[in-house]
Amino acid sequence: MAKDSDRGQDHGDTKELPHSNEMVSESSSPSNRKSRGAQTLWRWVNWTPKRCRWDPDDPPKFTMGLNLLFGFAGTFTVANLYYNHPILNILADEFNVSDERASLIPTMMQAGYAAGLLFLCPLGDIFHRRPFVLILVFFTATVWIGLCVTKSYPVFLALSFITAVSTVTPQLMLPLVGDLAPPNRRATALSIVVSGLLLGMLIARLLSGILTQYTSWRSIYFLSLALQYFIFVLLWLFMPDYPSTNPGGLNYFRMLWSIVSMFFHEPLLVQASTVGFCLSTTFTSFWTTLTFLLAGEPYGYNPIQIGLFALVGIGSMAFGPPYSRIVIDHFPPLYSVLLGCLYVLTGLLLGAFIGGPPVSSIVGPIICAFALEFGLQTAQIANRMSIYTIAPKARNRVNTAFMVSVFCGQLAGTAIGNKVYAIGGWKVSGGVSMGFVGVAICIVLLRGPWEERWAGWRGGWGRRKKGGGPPGEATEERKVEDGSHEPVRDAVLEELGAEGVGSDETLAVAKADENSDGPANKHIKKAEEGPIDHLEHILR
Numbered sequence: 001m002a003k004d005s006d007r008g009q010d011h012g013d014t015k016e017l018p019h020s021n022e023m024v025s026e027s028s029s030p031s032n033r034k035s036r037g038a039q040t041l042w043r044w045v046n047w048t049p050k051r052c053r054w055d056p057d058d059p060p061k062f063t064m065g066l067n068l069l070f071g072f073a074g075t076f077t078v079a080n081l082y083y084n085h086p087i088l089n090i091l092a093d094e095f096n097v098s099d100e101r102a103s104l105i106p107t108m109m110q111a112g113y114a115a116g117l118l119f120l121c122p123l124g125d126i127f128h129r130r131p132f133v134l135i136l137v138f139f140t141a142t143v144w145i146g147l148c149v150t151k152s153y154p155v156f157l158a159l160s161f162i163t164a165v166s167t168v169t170p171q172l173m174l175p176l177v178g179d180l181a182p183p184n185r186r187a188t189a190l191s192i193v194v195s196g197l198l199l200g201m202l203i204a205r206l207l208s209g210i211l212t213q214y215t216s217w218r219s220i221y222f223l224s225l226a227l228q229y230f231i232f233v234l235l236w237l238f239m240p241d242y243p244s245t246n247p248g249g250l251n252y253f254r255m256l257w258s259i260v261s262m263f264f265h266e267p268l269l270v271q272a273s274t275v276g277f278c279l280s281t282t283f284t285s286f287w288t289t290l291t292f293l294l295a296g297e298p299y300g301y302n303p304i305q306i307g308l309f310a311l312v313g314i315g316s317m318a319f320g321p322p323y324s325r326i327v328i329d330h331f332p333p334l335y336s337v338l339l340g341c342l343y344v345l346t347g348l349l350l351g352a353f354i355g356g357p358p359v360s361s362i363v364g365p366i367i368c369a370f371a372l373e374f375g376l377q378t379a380q381i382a383n384r385m386s387i388y389t390i391a392p393k394a395r396n397r398v399n400t401a402f403m404v405s406v407f408c409g410q411l412a413g414t415a416i417g418n419k420v421y422a423i424g425g426w427k428v429s430g431g432v433s434m435g436f437v438g439v440a441i442c443i444v445l446l447r448g449p450w451e452e453r454w455a456g457w458r459g460g461w462g463r464r465k466k467g468g469g470p471p472g473e474a475t476e477e478r479k480v481e482d483g484s485h486e487p488v489r490d491a492v493l494e495e496l497g498a499e500g501v502g503s504d505e506t507l508a509v510a511k512a513d514e515n516s517d518g519p520a521n522k523h524i525k526k527a528e529e530g531p532i533d534h535l536e537h538i539l540r
Contacts, residue, residue: 060240071196112164124396280409285417340379347371352430
Protein backbone atom coordinates (compact mmCIF):
# COMPACT_ATOMS: atom_id res chain seq x y z
CA MET A 1 0.00 0.00 0.00
CA ALA A 2 2.94 2.32 0.52
CA LYS A 3 3.35 2.80 -3.18
CA ASP A 4 -0.32 3.50 -3.58
CA SER A 5 -0.54 6.01 -0.76
CA ASP A 6 0.95 8.58 -3.08
CA ARG A 7 -1.70 7.99 -5.70
CA GLY A 8 -3.07 11.49 -5.21
CA GLN A 9 0.23 12.89 -6.40
CA ASP A 10 -0.06 10.73 -9.50
CA HIS A 11 -3.25 12.56 -10.30
CA GLY A 12 -2.97 16.04 -8.92
CA ASP A 13 0.79 16.51 -9.13
CA THR A 14 1.72 14.59 -12.26
CA LYS A 15 5.04 15.31 -13.88
CA GLU A 16 5.00 18.56 -15.74
CA LEU A 17 5.60 18.65 -19.44
CA PRO A 18 8.90 20.11 -20.62
CA HIS A 19 8.97 23.89 -20.56
CA SER A 20 8.31 25.57 -23.90
CA ASN A 21 11.82 27.07 -24.17
CA GLU A 22 13.20 23.52 -24.12
CA MET A 23 11.14 22.56 -27.12
CA VAL A 24 11.72 25.43 -29.55
CA SER A 25 13.31 23.23 -32.14
CA GLU A 26 10.45 20.72 -31.97
CA SER A 27 7.44 22.99 -31.58
CA SER A 28 6.75 23.10 -35.29
CA SER A 29 6.62 19.32 -35.63
CA PRO A 30 3.02 18.09 -36.25
CA SER A 31 3.76 14.79 -34.55
CA ASN A 32 5.10 16.65 -31.51
CA ARG A 33 1.99 18.83 -31.32
CA LYS A 34 -0.18 15.71 -31.45
CA SER A 35 1.91 14.14 -28.72
CA ARG A 36 1.55 17.22 -26.51
CA GLY A 37 -2.18 17.26 -27.17
CA ALA A 38 -2.47 13.61 -26.16
CA GLN A 39 -0.44 14.26 -23.00
CA THR A 40 -2.65 17.22 -22.10
CA LEU A 41 -5.79 15.15 -22.62
CA TRP A 42 -4.33 12.33 -20.53
CA ARG A 43 -3.45 14.69 -17.68
CA TRP A 44 -6.97 16.14 -17.77
CA VAL A 45 -8.68 12.73 -17.68
CA ASN A 46 -6.23 11.38 -15.11
CA TRP A 47 -6.56 14.33 -12.72
CA THR A 48 -8.45 13.49 -9.53
CA PRO A 49 -10.37 15.96 -7.33
CA LYS A 50 -8.84 16.19 -3.89
CA ARG A 51 -11.84 14.66 -2.13
CA CYS A 52 -11.57 11.55 -4.35
CA ARG A 53 -7.85 10.89 -3.92
CA TRP A 54 -6.71 7.84 -2.05
CA ASP A 55 -5.42 8.49 1.44
CA PRO A 56 -4.74 5.43 3.64
CA ASP A 57 -5.25 7.56 6.75
CA ASP A 58 -8.65 8.77 5.52
CA PRO A 59 -9.88 6.51 2.72
CA PRO A 60 -12.90 7.64 0.67
CA LYS A 61 -16.13 6.46 2.24
CA PHE A 62 -18.53 4.33 0.23
CA THR A 63 -21.72 6.37 0.56
CA MET A 64 -25.22 5.67 -0.70
CA GLY A 65 -24.77 8.50 -3.19
CA LEU A 66 -21.70 6.81 -4.67
CA ASN A 67 -23.54 3.49 -4.72
CA LEU A 68 -26.43 5.05 -6.66
CA LEU A 69 -23.97 6.70 -9.05
CA PHE A 70 -22.44 3.30 -9.86
CA GLY A 71 -25.93 1.89 -10.35
CA PHE A 72 -26.94 4.76 -12.66
CA ALA A 73 -23.72 4.43 -14.65
CA GLY A 74 -24.21 0.68 -14.97
CA THR A 75 -27.81 1.09 -16.18
CA PHE A 76 -27.12 3.45 -19.06
CA THR A 77 -23.79 1.89 -19.99
CA VAL A 78 -25.05 -1.66 -20.40
CA ALA A 79 -28.13 -0.25 -22.19
CA ASN A 80 -25.84 0.50 -25.16
CA LEU A 81 -25.94 -3.19 -26.03
CA TYR A 82 -29.73 -3.38 -26.27
CA TYR A 83 -31.00 -0.19 -27.93
CA ASN A 84 -30.92 -1.90 -31.33
CA HIS A 85 -32.98 -4.96 -30.35
CA PRO A 86 -36.54 -3.64 -30.89
CA ILE A 87 -35.68 -1.55 -33.98
CA LEU A 88 -33.77 -4.03 -36.15
CA ASN A 89 -36.44 -3.88 -38.86
CA ILE A 90 -36.14 -0.08 -38.96
CA LEU A 91 -32.34 -0.27 -39.13
CA ALA A 92 -32.68 -2.74 -42.01
CA ASP A 93 -34.82 -0.23 -43.93
CA GLU A 94 -32.50 2.67 -43.05
CA PHE A 95 -29.37 0.93 -44.35
CA ASN A 96 -31.19 -0.91 -47.15
CA VAL A 97 -30.18 -4.39 -45.98
CA SER A 98 -32.15 -7.56 -45.31
CA ASP A 99 -33.52 -8.39 -41.87
CA GLU A 100 -31.02 -11.24 -41.70
CA ARG A 101 -28.08 -8.87 -42.24
CA ALA A 102 -29.53 -6.38 -39.76
CA SER A 103 -29.55 -9.13 -37.13
CA LEU A 104 -25.73 -9.02 -37.30
CA ILE A 105 -25.83 -5.75 -35.30
CA PRO A 106 -26.75 -7.33 -31.93
CA THR A 107 -24.49 -10.28 -32.77
CA MET A 108 -21.50 -7.99 -33.29
CA MET A 109 -22.28 -6.06 -30.11
CA GLN A 110 -22.49 -9.26 -28.09
CA ALA A 111 -19.22 -10.44 -29.62
CA GLY A 112 -17.58 -7.11 -28.77
CA TYR A 113 -18.86 -7.27 -25.20
CA ALA A 114 -17.47 -10.80 -24.85
CA ALA A 115 -14.09 -9.58 -26.11
CA GLY A 116 -14.13 -6.75 -23.59
CA LEU A 117 -14.98 -9.14 -20.77
CA LEU A 118 -12.11 -11.43 -21.65
CA PHE A 119 -9.36 -8.96 -22.56
CA LEU A 120 -10.15 -5.67 -20.77
CA CYS A 121 -11.84 -6.58 -17.46
CA PRO A 122 -8.87 -8.57 -16.09
CA LEU A 123 -6.78 -5.39 -16.40
CA GLY A 124 -8.75 -4.06 -13.44
CA ASP A 125 -6.46 -6.19 -11.27
CA ILE A 126 -3.46 -4.17 -12.50
CA PHE A 127 -4.60 -0.63 -13.29
CA HIS A 128 -6.05 1.98 -10.99
CA ARG A 129 -9.72 1.65 -11.75
CA ARG A 130 -10.71 5.31 -11.69
CA PRO A 131 -8.63 6.39 -14.73
CA PHE A 132 -9.26 3.05 -16.43
CA VAL A 133 -13.05 3.42 -16.14
CA LEU A 134 -12.97 7.08 -17.17
CA ILE A 135 -10.91 6.35 -20.28
CA LEU A 136 -13.28 3.57 -21.35
CA VAL A 137 -16.39 5.72 -20.82
CA PHE A 138 -14.87 8.66 -22.69
CA PHE A 139 -13.70 6.43 -25.54
CA THR A 140 -17.12 4.76 -25.86
CA ALA A 141 -18.94 8.10 -25.91
CA THR A 142 -16.59 9.58 -28.52
CA VAL A 143 -16.78 6.58 -30.87
CA TRP A 144 -20.58 6.50 -30.35
CA ILE A 145 -20.80 9.78 -32.30
CA GLY A 146 -20.07 7.74 -35.43
CA LEU A 147 -23.10 5.51 -34.75
CA CYS A 148 -25.29 8.58 -34.51
CA VAL A 149 -24.31 10.06 -37.87
CA THR A 150 -23.05 7.31 -40.19
CA LYS A 151 -25.07 6.28 -43.25
CA SER A 152 -22.89 3.27 -44.05
CA TYR A 153 -23.99 -0.13 -42.78
CA PRO A 154 -20.45 -1.65 -42.67
CA VAL A 155 -19.25 1.37 -40.66
CA PHE A 156 -22.26 1.10 -38.33
CA LEU A 157 -21.52 -2.60 -37.82
CA ALA A 158 -17.81 -2.01 -37.11
CA LEU A 159 -18.49 0.83 -34.67
CA SER A 160 -21.09 -1.31 -32.89
CA PHE A 161 -18.39 -3.91 -32.23
CA ILE A 162 -15.83 -1.34 -31.05
CA THR A 163 -18.18 0.45 -28.67
CA ALA A 164 -19.35 -2.88 -27.23
CA VAL A 165 -15.75 -3.83 -26.39
CA SER A 166 -15.38 -0.75 -24.16
CA THR A 167 -18.90 -1.02 -22.68
CA VAL A 168 -17.60 -3.30 -19.92
CA THR A 169 -17.16 -0.54 -17.34
CA PRO A 170 -19.99 -1.88 -15.10
CA GLN A 171 -18.02 -5.12 -14.78
CA LEU A 172 -15.09 -3.08 -13.47
CA MET A 173 -17.33 -1.24 -11.01
CA LEU A 174 -18.76 -4.38 -9.40
CA PRO A 175 -15.41 -5.70 -8.06
CA LEU A 176 -14.67 -2.14 -6.92
CA VAL A 177 -17.92 -2.16 -4.94
CA GLY A 178 -16.70 -5.42 -3.41
CA ASP A 179 -13.52 -3.60 -2.33
CA LEU A 180 -15.15 -0.39 -1.09
CA ALA A 181 -18.38 -1.57 0.57
CA PRO A 182 -18.23 -2.64 4.24
CA PRO A 183 -18.57 -6.44 4.51
CA ASN A 184 -21.79 -6.23 6.53
CA ARG A 185 -23.42 -4.12 3.78
CA ARG A 186 -21.79 -5.63 0.72
CA ALA A 187 -24.86 -7.51 -0.54
CA THR A 188 -26.97 -4.36 -0.36
CA ALA A 189 -24.35 -2.35 -2.22
CA LEU A 190 -23.95 -5.02 -4.89
CA SER A 191 -27.72 -5.32 -5.29
CA ILE A 192 -28.01 -1.66 -6.28
CA VAL A 193 -25.43 -2.02 -9.06
CA VAL A 194 -26.72 -5.41 -10.23
CA SER A 195 -30.25 -3.96 -10.31
CA GLY A 196 -28.87 -1.19 -12.49
CA LEU A 197 -27.43 -3.71 -14.96
CA LEU A 198 -30.67 -5.65 -15.23
CA LEU A 199 -32.61 -2.39 -15.47
CA GLY A 200 -30.40 -1.28 -18.37
CA MET A 201 -31.22 -4.44 -20.31
CA LEU A 202 -34.95 -3.74 -20.02
CA ILE A 203 -35.15 0.06 -20.13
CA ALA A 204 -33.06 0.14 -23.32
CA ARG A 205 -35.70 -1.85 -25.18
CA LEU A 206 -38.49 0.29 -23.72
CA LEU A 207 -36.92 3.67 -24.53
CA SER A 208 -35.76 2.58 -27.96
CA GLY A 209 -39.17 1.29 -29.00
CA ILE A 210 -41.06 4.37 -27.81
CA LEU A 211 -38.66 7.00 -29.19
CA THR A 212 -38.34 5.25 -32.55
CA GLN A 213 -42.12 4.93 -32.81
CA TYR A 214 -42.65 8.68 -32.55
CA THR A 215 -39.34 10.14 -33.80
CA SER A 216 -36.30 8.79 -35.65
CA TRP A 217 -34.21 5.79 -34.65
CA ARG A 218 -31.25 8.16 -34.34
CA SER A 219 -32.98 9.88 -31.40
CA ILE A 220 -32.21 7.00 -29.06
CA TYR A 221 -28.58 6.95 -30.19
CA PHE A 222 -28.18 10.69 -29.60
CA LEU A 223 -29.84 10.29 -26.17
CA SER A 224 -27.34 7.55 -25.36
CA LEU A 225 -24.49 9.80 -26.48
CA ALA A 226 -25.59 12.56 -24.11
CA LEU A 227 -26.03 10.10 -21.23
CA GLN A 228 -22.54 8.65 -21.71
CA TYR A 229 -20.85 12.05 -21.56
CA PHE A 230 -23.01 12.89 -18.55
CA ILE A 231 -21.88 9.68 -16.85
CA PHE A 232 -18.26 10.55 -17.65
CA VAL A 233 -18.60 13.95 -15.98
CA LEU A 234 -20.28 12.47 -12.88
CA LEU A 235 -17.64 9.77 -12.50
CA TRP A 236 -14.84 12.29 -13.08
CA LEU A 237 -16.24 14.45 -10.27
CA PHE A 238 -17.21 11.80 -7.72
CA MET A 239 -15.60 8.40 -8.38
CA PRO A 240 -12.93 7.77 -5.71
CA ASP A 241 -9.47 6.59 -6.53
CA TYR A 242 -8.48 3.20 -5.16
CA PRO A 243 -5.06 1.55 -5.06
CA SER A 244 -4.21 -1.18 -7.52
CA THR A 245 -4.67 -4.59 -5.93
CA ASN A 246 -1.42 -5.66 -7.60
CA PRO A 247 0.81 -2.57 -7.63
CA GLY A 248 3.83 -4.64 -8.65
CA GLY A 249 2.13 -5.52 -11.93
CA LEU A 250 1.32 -8.87 -13.51
CA ASN A 251 2.16 -10.61 -16.73
CA TYR A 252 -0.88 -10.06 -18.96
CA PHE A 253 -0.90 -13.47 -20.64
CA ARG A 254 -0.24 -15.29 -17.40
CA MET A 255 -3.09 -13.31 -15.91
CA LEU A 256 -5.44 -14.43 -18.70
CA TRP A 257 -4.39 -18.03 -18.21
CA SER A 258 -5.10 -17.73 -14.49
CA ILE A 259 -8.79 -17.14 -15.35
CA VAL A 260 -8.92 -20.52 -17.06
CA SER A 261 -6.99 -22.25 -14.30
CA MET A 262 -9.45 -20.99 -11.67
CA PHE A 263 -12.06 -23.36 -13.06
CA PHE A 264 -9.80 -26.30 -12.20
CA HIS A 265 -9.18 -25.56 -8.53
CA GLU A 266 -11.92 -23.17 -7.31
CA PRO A 267 -15.07 -25.28 -6.72
CA LEU A 268 -16.98 -22.26 -5.42
CA LEU A 269 -16.40 -20.38 -8.68
CA VAL A 270 -17.45 -23.40 -10.75
CA GLN A 271 -20.61 -23.80 -8.69
CA ALA A 272 -21.55 -20.12 -8.99
CA SER A 273 -20.69 -19.97 -12.71
CA THR A 274 -22.72 -23.07 -13.54
CA VAL A 275 -25.75 -21.75 -11.66
CA GLY A 276 -25.29 -18.36 -13.35
CA PHE A 277 -25.18 -20.03 -16.78
CA CYS A 278 -28.37 -22.02 -16.18
CA LEU A 279 -30.38 -19.09 -14.79
CA SER A 280 -29.28 -16.63 -17.46
CA THR A 281 -30.55 -18.99 -20.19
CA THR A 282 -34.04 -18.68 -18.71
CA PHE A 283 -33.82 -14.86 -18.72
CA THR A 284 -33.02 -14.37 -22.40
CA SER A 285 -35.23 -17.27 -23.49
CA PHE A 286 -38.23 -15.75 -21.72
CA TRP A 287 -37.83 -12.21 -23.05
CA THR A 288 -37.15 -13.45 -26.59
CA THR A 289 -40.13 -15.81 -26.82
CA LEU A 290 -42.42 -13.42 -24.93
CA THR A 291 -42.44 -11.14 -27.97
CA PHE A 292 -43.75 -13.96 -30.16
CA LEU A 293 -46.38 -14.92 -27.57
CA LEU A 294 -47.77 -11.42 -27.07
CA ALA A 295 -47.68 -10.52 -30.77
CA GLY A 296 -49.71 -13.60 -31.74
CA GLU A 297 -53.19 -14.85 -30.92
CA PRO A 298 -55.02 -14.38 -28.63
CA TYR A 299 -53.09 -11.34 -27.36
CA GLY A 300 -52.29 -9.43 -30.55
CA TYR A 301 -50.24 -6.72 -28.80
CA ASN A 302 -48.44 -4.04 -30.81
CA PRO A 303 -44.70 -3.25 -30.32
CA ILE A 304 -45.40 -0.41 -27.87
CA GLN A 305 -47.56 -2.62 -25.66
CA ILE A 306 -44.94 -5.36 -25.73
CA GLY A 307 -42.24 -2.82 -24.83
CA LEU A 308 -44.29 -1.54 -21.89
CA PHE A 309 -44.34 -5.11 -20.56
CA ALA A 310 -40.74 -4.51 -19.48
CA LEU A 311 -42.13 -2.29 -16.71
CA VAL A 312 -43.13 -5.47 -14.87
CA GLY A 313 -39.52 -6.61 -14.75
CA ILE A 314 -38.34 -3.13 -13.82
CA GLY A 315 -40.81 -3.00 -10.92
CA SER A 316 -39.46 -6.22 -9.44
CA MET A 317 -35.97 -4.72 -9.20
CA ALA A 318 -37.12 -2.22 -6.58
CA PHE A 319 -37.32 -5.09 -4.12
CA GLY A 320 -33.70 -6.11 -4.65
CA PRO A 321 -31.85 -3.71 -2.30
CA PRO A 322 -34.19 -4.05 0.72
CA TYR A 323 -34.30 -7.82 0.25
CA SER A 324 -30.50 -7.91 0.16
CA ARG A 325 -30.31 -5.84 3.31
CA ILE A 326 -32.76 -8.05 5.22
CA VAL A 327 -31.83 -11.50 3.90
CA ILE A 328 -28.66 -11.82 1.82
CA ASP A 329 -26.47 -9.74 4.16
CA HIS A 330 -27.34 -11.97 7.13
CA PHE A 331 -27.22 -15.51 5.77
CA PRO A 332 -24.71 -17.63 3.82
CA PRO A 333 -24.98 -16.64 0.14
CA LEU A 334 -25.87 -20.17 -0.95
CA TYR A 335 -29.21 -19.86 0.87
CA SER A 336 -30.14 -16.91 -1.33
CA VAL A 337 -28.91 -18.65 -4.48
CA LEU A 338 -31.26 -21.55 -3.72
CA LEU A 339 -34.15 -19.17 -2.98
CA GLY A 340 -33.46 -17.30 -6.22
CA CYS A 341 -33.67 -20.58 -8.17
CA LEU A 342 -36.98 -21.43 -6.50
CA TYR A 343 -38.41 -17.98 -7.31
CA VAL A 344 -37.46 -18.43 -10.97
CA LEU A 345 -38.87 -21.96 -11.08
CA THR A 346 -42.19 -20.82 -9.57
CA GLY A 347 -42.48 -17.96 -12.06
CA LEU A 348 -41.75 -20.20 -15.04
CA LEU A 349 -44.25 -22.81 -13.88
CA LEU A 350 -47.09 -20.29 -13.48
CA GLY A 351 -46.14 -18.41 -16.63
CA ALA A 352 -46.09 -21.52 -18.80
CA PHE A 353 -49.46 -22.93 -17.71
CA ILE A 354 -51.40 -19.67 -17.21
CA GLY A 355 -49.93 -17.66 -20.07
CA GLY A 356 -50.27 -20.31 -22.75
CA PRO A 357 -53.29 -22.15 -24.14
CA PRO A 358 -55.87 -23.13 -23.10
CA VAL A 359 -55.91 -20.49 -20.32
CA SER A 360 -53.97 -17.77 -22.20
CA SER A 361 -54.22 -15.19 -19.45
CA ILE A 362 -51.86 -12.21 -19.36
CA VAL A 363 -51.54 -12.80 -15.61
CA GLY A 364 -49.19 -15.72 -16.34
CA PRO A 365 -46.50 -13.75 -18.20
CA ILE A 366 -46.79 -10.91 -15.66
CA ILE A 367 -46.14 -13.25 -12.72
CA CYS A 368 -43.36 -14.96 -14.65
CA ALA A 369 -41.62 -11.67 -15.54
CA PHE A 370 -41.75 -10.48 -11.93
CA ALA A 371 -40.55 -13.74 -10.37
CA LEU A 372 -37.90 -14.30 -13.05
CA GLU A 373 -36.34 -10.86 -12.60
CA PHE A 374 -36.47 -11.02 -8.81
CA GLY A 375 -35.10 -14.56 -8.63
CA LEU A 376 -32.30 -13.88 -11.09
CA GLN A 377 -31.33 -10.73 -9.23
CA THR A 378 -31.30 -12.56 -5.88
CA ALA A 379 -29.13 -15.39 -7.19
CA GLN A 380 -26.70 -13.07 -9.00
CA ILE A 381 -26.12 -10.89 -5.94
CA ALA A 382 -25.57 -13.91 -3.71
CA ASN A 383 -23.24 -15.56 -6.23
CA ARG A 384 -21.15 -12.41 -6.44
CA MET A 385 -20.99 -12.27 -2.65
CA SER A 386 -19.56 -15.78 -2.72
CA ILE A 387 -17.02 -15.44 -5.50
CA TYR A 388 -15.60 -12.14 -4.19
CA THR A 389 -14.26 -14.06 -1.17
CA ILE A 390 -12.12 -16.31 -3.37
CA ALA A 391 -9.17 -13.99 -4.06
CA PRO A 392 -9.45 -10.29 -3.15
CA LYS A 393 -6.37 -9.48 -5.24
CA ALA A 394 -7.90 -11.13 -8.30
CA ARG A 395 -11.52 -9.99 -8.04
CA ASN A 396 -11.64 -8.66 -11.60
CA ARG A 397 -10.44 -11.98 -12.97
CA VAL A 398 -12.89 -13.89 -10.80
CA ASN A 399 -15.66 -11.58 -11.99
CA THR A 400 -14.58 -12.12 -15.60
CA ALA A 401 -14.78 -15.90 -15.22
CA PHE A 402 -18.26 -15.63 -13.70
CA MET A 403 -19.56 -13.14 -16.28
CA VAL A 404 -18.27 -15.14 -19.24
CA SER A 405 -20.36 -18.06 -17.96
CA VAL A 406 -23.42 -15.82 -17.53
CA PHE A 407 -22.89 -14.33 -20.97
CA CYS A 408 -22.65 -17.77 -22.57
CA GLY A 409 -25.90 -18.67 -20.83
CA GLN A 410 -27.60 -15.61 -22.32
CA LEU A 411 -26.48 -16.58 -25.82
CA ALA A 412 -27.61 -20.17 -25.29
CA GLY A 413 -30.98 -19.01 -23.96
CA THR A 414 -31.65 -16.87 -27.03
CA ALA A 415 -30.73 -19.63 -29.47
CA ILE A 416 -32.44 -22.49 -27.62
CA GLY A 417 -35.54 -20.45 -26.73
CA ASN A 418 -36.21 -19.42 -30.32
CA LYS A 419 -35.80 -22.94 -31.71
CA VAL A 420 -37.86 -24.65 -29.01
CA TYR A 421 -40.63 -22.06 -29.29
CA ALA A 422 -40.76 -22.57 -33.06
CA ILE A 423 -41.11 -26.33 -32.55
CA GLY A 424 -43.34 -26.65 -29.50
CA GLY A 425 -44.65 -23.22 -28.55
CA TRP A 426 -44.80 -21.32 -25.26
CA LYS A 427 -45.32 -24.24 -22.85
CA VAL A 428 -42.52 -26.36 -24.27
CA SER A 429 -40.16 -23.39 -24.20
CA GLY A 430 -41.07 -22.78 -20.56
CA GLY A 431 -40.55 -26.47 -19.79
CA VAL A 432 -37.01 -26.38 -21.17
CA SER A 433 -36.27 -23.29 -19.04
CA MET A 434 -37.58 -25.15 -15.98
CA GLY A 435 -35.16 -27.95 -16.83
CA PHE A 436 -32.25 -25.50 -16.72
CA VAL A 437 -33.42 -24.25 -13.32
CA GLY A 438 -33.64 -27.85 -12.12
CA VAL A 439 -29.99 -28.37 -13.09
CA ALA A 440 -29.08 -25.18 -11.20
CA ILE A 441 -30.84 -26.41 -8.06
CA CYS A 442 -28.98 -29.74 -8.26
CA ILE A 443 -25.67 -27.87 -8.51
CA VAL A 444 -26.59 -25.77 -5.47
CA LEU A 445 -27.49 -28.86 -3.41
CA LEU A 446 -24.37 -30.72 -4.53
CA ARG A 447 -22.13 -28.54 -2.40
CA GLY A 448 -22.98 -27.06 1.00
CA PRO A 449 -22.28 -23.47 2.10
CA TRP A 450 -19.20 -24.43 4.14
CA GLU A 451 -17.84 -27.16 1.87
CA GLU A 452 -14.31 -26.53 0.60
CA ARG A 453 -14.11 -29.47 -1.79
CA TRP A 454 -15.99 -30.14 -5.02
CA ALA A 455 -18.99 -31.81 -3.41
CA GLY A 456 -20.35 -32.58 0.03
CA TRP A 457 -21.89 -30.90 3.07
CA ARG A 458 -18.94 -30.71 5.46
CA GLY A 459 -19.64 -27.98 7.97
CA GLY A 460 -23.40 -28.47 7.74
CA TRP A 461 -26.10 -26.17 6.34
CA GLY A 462 -26.40 -23.85 9.34
CA ARG A 463 -25.72 -20.12 9.42
CA ARG A 464 -22.43 -20.98 11.05
CA LYS A 465 -19.98 -23.71 10.23
CA LYS A 466 -20.29 -26.78 12.42
CA GLY A 467 -17.62 -26.80 15.09
CA GLY A 468 -17.77 -23.04 15.69
CA GLY A 469 -15.38 -22.02 12.92
CA PRO A 470 -16.00 -18.70 11.27
CA PRO A 471 -17.25 -18.38 7.72
CA GLY A 472 -14.54 -18.74 5.18
CA GLU A 473 -11.90 -20.48 7.39
CA ALA A 474 -9.24 -17.80 7.49
CA THR A 475 -6.53 -19.76 9.26
CA GLU A 476 -4.16 -20.39 6.39
CA GLU A 477 -2.65 -18.37 3.65
CA ARG A 478 -4.27 -18.98 0.29
CA LYS A 479 -2.40 -19.05 -2.97
CA VAL A 480 -3.70 -16.42 -5.38
CA GLU A 481 -3.43 -16.99 -9.10
CA ASP A 482 -0.89 -14.26 -9.73
CA GLY A 483 1.58 -16.09 -7.55
CA SER A 484 1.20 -13.86 -4.48
CA HIS A 485 -0.37 -14.87 -1.16
CA GLU A 486 -3.47 -13.47 0.49
CA PRO A 487 -2.56 -13.18 4.16
CA VAL A 488 -4.87 -14.25 6.93
CA ARG A 489 -5.38 -10.56 7.82
CA ASP A 490 -7.71 -9.91 4.85
CA ALA A 491 -10.02 -12.75 5.78
CA VAL A 492 -9.98 -11.77 9.47
CA LEU A 493 -10.90 -8.21 8.53
CA GLU A 494 -13.85 -9.55 6.56
CA GLU A 495 -15.09 -11.35 9.66
CA LEU A 496 -14.48 -8.44 12.02
CA GLY A 497 -16.43 -6.14 9.71
CA ALA A 498 -19.27 -8.62 9.31
CA GLU A 499 -19.55 -9.00 13.07
CA GLY A 500 -19.42 -5.27 13.76
CA VAL A 501 -16.02 -5.34 15.49
CA GLY A 502 -14.64 -1.86 14.89
CA SER A 503 -15.96 0.86 12.60
CA ASP A 504 -15.82 0.66 8.84
CA GLU A 505 -13.26 3.46 8.83
CA THR A 506 -11.01 1.56 11.28
CA LEU A 507 -11.18 -1.55 9.14
CA ALA A 508 -10.42 0.42 5.99
CA VAL A 509 -7.39 2.03 7.61
CA ALA A 510 -6.23 -1.35 8.88
CA LYS A 511 -6.56 -2.79 5.39
CA ALA A 512 -4.53 0.07 3.97
CA ASP A 513 -1.82 0.04 6.62
CA GLU A 514 -0.51 -3.28 7.79
CA ASN A 515 1.59 -1.55 10.47
CA SER A 516 -1.43 0.05 12.12
CA ASP A 517 -1.69 -0.38 15.87
CA GLY A 518 -5.48 -0.19 15.79
CA PRO A 519 -7.76 -2.78 17.44
CA ALA A 520 -8.43 -4.57 14.17
CA ASN A 521 -4.76 -5.30 13.53
CA LYS A 522 -4.24 -6.44 17.10
CA HIS A 523 -6.77 -9.19 16.46
CA ILE A 524 -5.10 -9.96 13.15
CA LYS A 525 -1.64 -10.26 14.67
CA LYS A 526 -2.91 -12.63 17.37
CA ALA A 527 -4.75 -14.72 14.80
CA GLU A 528 -1.62 -14.92 12.63
CA GLU A 529 0.62 -15.82 15.56
CA GLY A 530 -1.70 -18.19 17.39
CA PRO A 531 -4.39 -20.75 16.69
CA ILE A 532 -7.75 -19.90 15.21
CA ASP A 533 -9.27 -20.23 18.67
CA HIS A 534 -8.56 -16.54 19.22
CA LEU A 535 -10.65 -15.56 16.22
CA GLU A 536 -13.44 -17.89 17.27
CA HIS A 537 -13.38 -16.29 20.70
CA ILE A 538 -13.80 -12.71 19.49
CA LEU A 539 -16.54 -13.74 17.05
CA ARG A 540 -18.47 -15.41 19.82
